[in-house]
Amino acid sequence: MQHAPAETPERKAFYAKIDKDNLAPLWAVLSDLITPEPRSACRPALWRFDTIRAAMLEAGALITAKEAERRVLVLENPGMRGLSQITTSLYAGVQLVLPGEVAPAHRHSQSALRFVLEGKGAHTSVNGERTLMAPGDFVITPYMAWHDHGNHSDAPMFWLDGLDVPLIAALDASFVERLGADEQPIGKPLGDSSARFGVNLLPVDYKGGPPTSPIFNYPYDRTREALAQLEKAGPLDACHAIKMRYTNPATGDHAMPTMGTFIQLLPKGFTSARYRATDATVFAAIEGRGRTRIGEQVFEWGPKDIFVVPSWKPVVHEAEEESVLFSFSDRPVQEKIGVWREDRGNA
Ligand SMILES: [Fe+2]
Numbered sequence: 001m002q003h004a005p006a007e008t009p010e011r012k013a014f015y016a017k018i019d020k021d022n023l024a025p026l027w028a029v030l031s032d033l034i035t036p037e038p039r040s041a042c043r044p045a046l047w048r049f050d051t052i053r054a055a056m057l058e059a060g061a062l063i064t065a066k067e068a069e070r071r072v073l074v075l076e077n078p079g080m081r082g083l084s085q086i087t088t089s090l091y092a093g094v095q096l097v098l099p100g101e102v103a104p105a106h107r108h109s110q111s112a113l114r115f116v117l118e119g120k121g122a123h124t125s126v127n128g129e130r131t132l133m134a135p136g137d138f139v140i141t142p143y144m145a146w147h148d149h150g151n152h153s154d155a156p157m158f159w160l161d162g163l164d165v166p167l168i169a170a171l172d173a174s175f176v177e178r179l180g181a182d183e184q185p186i187g188k189p190l191g192d193s194s195a196r197f198g199v200n201l202l203p204v205d206y207k208g209g210p211p212t213s214p215i216f217n218y219p220y221d222r223t224r225e226a227l228a229q230l231e232k233a234g235p236l237d238a239c240h241a242i243k244m245r246y247t248n249p250a251t252g253d254h255a256m257p258t259m260g261t262f263i264q265l266l267p268k269g270f271t272s273a274r275y276r277a278t279d280a281t282v283f284a285a286i287e288g289r290g291r292t293r294i295g296e297q298v299f300e301w302g303p304k305d306i307f308v309v310p311s312w313k314p315v316v317h318e319a320e321e322e323s324v325l326f327s328f329s330d331r332p333v334q335e336k337i338g339v340w341r342e343d344r345g346n347a
Pocket residue numbers: 106107108112147
């Protein structure tokens with residue numbers, strides 16, 4: 001490891017002299033700026049759903065979804081407290097919408113994903129279309145798309161929110177607008193975008209649109225069916241078992257431009273080969289039970305628990321039961337700029 005050159009009295013005096021002109025010596029900081037390997041403040045961590053759920057229900061009694069705008073508890077990385085970051089580039093939180101509540105319509109330049117953890121029948125509306133949500137569904141609210149949430153069911157609804165907030169903040173490109181109404185007008189029937197874009201068909205003259213997928217709900221029942229079929233067919237990848245990425249059907253690219261989203265099945269008894277990649281990744285277990293070794297730490301997980309793997313930390317998953325893991329990371333951004341890297345160990 002290269003260290004910064006020594007600070008002699010003459011050098012210190014020089015640094016002090018140029019400081020008032022907003023100048024600083026690169027050689028004093030170079031080894032911290034350009035590191036031989038990713039060096040992140042992001043730490044491995046796990047949040048138990050039971051703990052989150054209890055805290056959220058307490059929050060539910062303290063503030064309405066409407067007053068909060070979004071009633072969310074942020075999953076703060078223990079190495080980056082106070083920054084609303086789960087990784088250096090990503091935000092994650094768990095949102096609660098109680099029966100009869102609405103989270104009012106707004107839109108922003110941050111893209112958002114939802115992964116439903118508990119509850120059935122609450123809805124998200126995006127750009128004039130409503131979708132009903134069920135556990136394991138992956139729902140998108142794209143860049144600057146109007147969105148609101150409501151719960152007409154009789155049970156609380158919890159989902160994981162993932163947003164590219166830190167990334168957009170780093171780019172100084174944040175905008176938000178509020179519609180000034182609880183719910184946006186709905187102009188399309190339920191299932192419209194799924195029928196147009198979600199069954200391997202596209203409207204005949206469709207020329208493509210924004211980089212985000214035109215499908216905004218990828219329902220779990222269909223995803224799960226595919227995973228079961230693939231498990232039977234094999235082969236299993238040594239590092240990932242069965243791992244699929246959600247895609248934009250118009251381009252084949254990731255479903256969202258800034259966040260890669262993945263669904264993975266680990267058969268009962270499967271132990272993955274050691275793997276690491278430069279995209280720090282947030283995982284949510286939707287089914288099953290197991291443990292994940294991240295670097296030197298081991299995290300036991302069960303249904304709806306959420307954990308984060310920092311960039312370039314070695315990961316080994318062990319599935320005690322047949323398990324399904326949803327995950328998301330900034331991989332599409334890293335791929336676009338050519339810096340994404342993986343290390344499959346000896347797999
Ligand atoms: Fe939002």
